[in-house]
Amino acid sequence: MNVMTPFQATVNLQNGVIQPAAPIIERRLSHMRRMYANTAEAERILTEEGDRLIYEVYPADLPEEEGHVLYCTTIIHPGTIGGEFHMTKGHYHSKRDRGEVYMGLAGTGGLLLQTEDGQTHYEPMVAGTVAYVPPYWAHRTMNTGTEPFIFFAAWPGDAGHDYGTIEELGFAKLVMQHENHAIVTDNPKYGA
Numbered sequence: 001m002n003v004m005t006p007f008q009a010t011v012n013l014q015n016g017v018i019q020p021a022a023p024i025i026e027r028r029l030s031h032m033r034r035m036y037a038n039t040a041e042a043e044r045i046l047t048e049e050g051d052r053l054i055y056e057v058y059p060a061d062l063p064e065e066e067g068h069v070l071y072c073t074t075i076i077h078p079g080t081i082g083g084e085f086h087m088t089k090g091h092y093h094s095k096r097d098r099g100e101v102y103m104g105l106a107g108t109g110g111l112l113l114q115t116e117d118g119q120t121h122y123e124p125m126v127a128g129t130v131a132y133v134p135p136y137w138a139h140r141t142m143n144t145g146t147e148p149f150i151f152f153a154a155w156p157g158d159a160g161h162d163y164g165t166i167e168e169l170g171f172a173k174l175v176m177q178h179e180n181h182a183i184v185t186d187n188p189k190y191g192a
């Protein structure tokens with residue numbers, strides 16, 4: 001039996017920074033240039049404006065093993081690409097029957113989910129929203145506001161992350177800016 005010493009960390013509720021944490025993960029537009037529906041606009045931004053920082057993740061320094069509960073904060077910076085809100089890559093868990101809990105800490109955002117048998121779902125999130133990701137649902141978050149959108153997540157240590165399925169097929173729905181709010185539309189390229 002491997003008994004870990006208990007510990008605590010602090011989440012800064014204003015900026016999402018966890019201390020102590022493992023090294024921060026940065027996701028820039030170049031890491032997800034084909035994930036936005038308007039790929040031409042993504043390429044234009046990369047060429048003319050540079051490699052935008054879309055989101056950052058502060059992961060807990062914990063073993064990715066059965067029995068542990070992993071956690072992190074995610075900070076999605078505000079902005080759109082061709083009208084589509086800044087978002088995470090999104091993934092299924094490699095072990096599909098592993099769920100997750102998200103809690104909004106600051107800003108305004110959304111959680112887009114889908115199953116492999118074609119169900120889709122969208123939950124708006126603000127500070128204090130606890131959104132549950134049940135087993136089998138792919139999940140992606142987006143910033144639908146004008147300030148950083150920050151949320152906390154906790155999930156089983158052996159869940160694993162399958163990014164490839166989403167990289168290949170995308171999400172069936174897009175979350176787009178329409179006047180001053182978010183609308184969920186069909187992704188014309190889904191599965192294409």
Ligand code: PAN
Nearest residue numbers: 057072074088089090091153155
């Ligand atoms: C979250 C996500 C995090 C970043 O902790 O990993 O928000 O999104 P991507 O992993 O899709 O880049 C989670 O769902 N963990 O399982």
Ligand code: ZN
Nearest residue numbers: 093100139155
């Ligand atoms: Zn997850």
